[in-house]
Amino acid sequence: MPLTKYMIRHVHWPLMERWKGNRTRTYIRELQDAQHLTNEQLANRQADKLRNLLQHATAQIPAYQDYRSEFSEDLSQPAERLRQLPILTKKSFRETSDRYLAPDVPPATLIPNRTGGSTGEPTRFYLDRATVERYEAARWLGLSWHNIGIGDPCVMIWGNPLELNQQQSRAFRWKERFLKNRLLLSAYELRESQIPAYLRLIRSFSPTYLYGYASALHLFAELILQKKETLGIPLKAIVSTAESLQPFQRESMEKAFGAPVVNEYGARDGGIIAYECPAGRMHAFTDNYYMEIVDPITKEPVPPGKPGLLLVTDLHNYVMPRLRYELGDIVQLAAEPCTCGISYPVLDQIDGREDDMFLSRHGHYVHGHYFNHIMRNLESFYTFQIIQHAPDHVSLKLVKHPEKYDPVEEEMFLASIRKSLGDDVTIDVSYVDQIPPSASGKFRYAIREFPLSGVTR
Ligand SMILES: [Zn+2]
Known part of the structure; x- marks a missing residue:
């Protein structure tokens, strides 16, 4: 030993x-x-x-x-x-x-x-x-x-x-x-x-x-x-x-x-x-x-x-x-x-x-992993972060792959967000160089900012 x-x-x-x-x-x-x-x-x-x-x-x-x-x-x-x-x-x-x-x-x-x-x-x-x-x-x-x-x-x-x-x-x-x-x-x-x-x-x-x-x-x-x-x-x-x-x-x-x-x-x-x-x-x-x-x-x-x-x-x-x-x-x-x-x-x-669970416009839960699964099949991005501010409003940060970026893939991603959360959801897209981990060192792909309590299904 x-x-x-x-x-x-x-x-x-x-x-x-x-x-x-x-x-x-x-x-x-x-x-x-x-x-x-x-x-x-x-x-x-x-x-x-x-x-x-x-x-x-x-x-x-x-x-x-x-x-x-x-x-x-x-x-x-x-x-x-x-x-x-x-x-x-x-x-x-x-x-x-x-x-x-x-x-x-x-x-x-x-x-x-x-x-x-x-x-x-x-x-x-x-x-x-x-x-x-x-x-x-x-x-x-x-x-x-x-x-x-x-x-x-x-x-x-x-x-x-x-x-x-x-x-x-x-x-x-x-x-x-x-x-x-x-x-x-x-x-x-x-x-x-x-x-x-x-x-x-x-x-x-x-x-x-x-x-x-x-x-x-x-x-x-x-x-x-x-x-x-x-x-x-x-x-x-x-x-x-x-x-x-x-x-x-x-x-x-x-x-x-x-x-x-x-x-x-x-x-x-x-x-x-x-x-x-x-x-x-x-x-x-x-x-x-x-x-x-x-x-x-x-x-x-x-x-x-x-x-x-x-x-x-x-x-x-x-x-x-x-x-x-x-x-x-x-x-x-x-x-x-x-x-x-x-x-x-x-x-x-x-x-x-x-807090990783999103709420759709129809009152269904959509887990943050859902977006991750879709992103895995797209080569255009290194990583991403999606934040749901309100049931009808999300922000999406994207880190683009310099060579493999394809706007068609981005459109596919946006379409899948709308499909899961609702057609009338506003999506603010921004491109960033990196998404730093939180203060604790953990990285979060999906963040919901409003409480579920008070929301009716
Ligand atoms: Zn066992």
Whole structure:
């Protein structure tokens, strides 16, 4: 076993456990135990955790104390009780976040966190160490399904991690390299001229897997393929995270990197929610979460096989419980279980953000991926971004291919937008040199700017 990996597994982790009380490996074992339970056992275990959480939240958390007397009478059906609580949107959480913080928690034990604000204002929240470790544990369990373990070398294609001065930056890189066995490559510097240098770095680091944003990994793969190169070292997986992964992205990554793509579904303000198994399906870690899937407009539960808005209740975050938290993602619960033997329920479709869904003039949803699928067949453009300002008004930014641009293709694209959204939709077209990723490093093809609530279908 190479030295860094050996040191991380057999020295650093045991020391973290002893000195800092880190329990990540305990939580991995708990999640491992749960993945072999029957559906009924898993549901019972989840109900017990939910009952305890509701008891705590209604007793301690100002935002939920109004429900205290009612809930304390009977919590035999905790899921039904949970449904009596209002859905917690990011906006309402942001406006009253102080009311979700448990009193009497020593400030030193609180870990502040915030979303990148790629889709609006950043959301600030607190976690405790145990919750962070449970998220980590979920990631390690997902990786273990692909024979990747603690200390295995990883190349991460990522946005700039932090605003650091030189000394902090050296310390950060040292920690990444020797305590995490990770090499970070910036997603912001991904361009054709950098590819030979990146390939050299990766080959000499010889990672077990790559990890990064779907759009960054895809761009990297495309640039490698354009140069008629391949990575040329054996990888166990390419782990794609933070954005919904599209089939065309998966295809070019597998071609360029010569390894299977594994999808990780997580959110900064939600933790690691689901992981792709070797059979290619997404298992949700329901030992960590209670999940609900509801209609985006009526907010009524939708059955398996139907897409809806995901609400998560983190079963372990007692310092700042967010119950029925609306992450803003559209997902679908599978009607059939997976064949791989893992009991965690399957999310059939993770369709990205609710804000990526457009509303047509006829009141139908049109997912942003629709425009992506059409664009894939057109050679005229490198990339695009479409923004729906109102049901009858969109802006379209196009990055033209200098040699392959054909106005006929542009007309075809505009026609398909009108076909999906309505004939009378105004489309403002502009040509740009590039479309930068958002502040968080994520790239968004489709953005709806107005809320769905208040719109009638
Ligand atoms: Zn599976």
